[in-house]
Amino acid sequence: MKRHYDMTSLPPSGIYKKGTLKYEQLVSIVQKQTKGKSGAIATYIGLVKSPSIDDRKVHELEIEAYPTYSDKMLTKICADIEKKYHVETAAIYHFEGHFEVGEILVMVIVAGRSRQNVFPALEEAIHRYKTEPAIWKKEIYSDGTTKWVNK
DSSP states (O other): OBOOOOSSSOOOSEEEETTSSOHHHHHHHHHHHHTTSOSEEEEEEEEOOSSOTTSOOEEEEEEEEOHHHHHHHHHHHHHHHHHHHTEEEEEEEEEEEEEETTOEEEEEEEEESSHHHHHHHHHHHHHHHHHSSOEEEEEEETTSOEEEEOO
């Protein structure tokens, strides 16, 4: 798992401890790194929601990951997307730990020439981070019961 970054360059995609990266800083770094080559930056922020898919009231969420494998998978997903959609930057940052409703779980950033390649790249990145890396989610309900769910 990553620990500290100076935030002068974009951290690698991967699993990070909750609260270690800030959205505004990441977008600013991508904007500076593109140096006018990209005409669009698209982002996705995944939040803890309540109620759950089965309408149970979520009190909090616990995210666990296998960072060694997940870091490699997230890096591969981003490399695949950069190549397939001809985007300059694709980055996925998934957080682990305990989260309250409304807190950020994941940030995805894609920068490219225009919206025509950036939006489909972002959509694929979201789909793939939900299905490929070893990341697990446990919903903790207001009645004290818990359930491990698919991302």
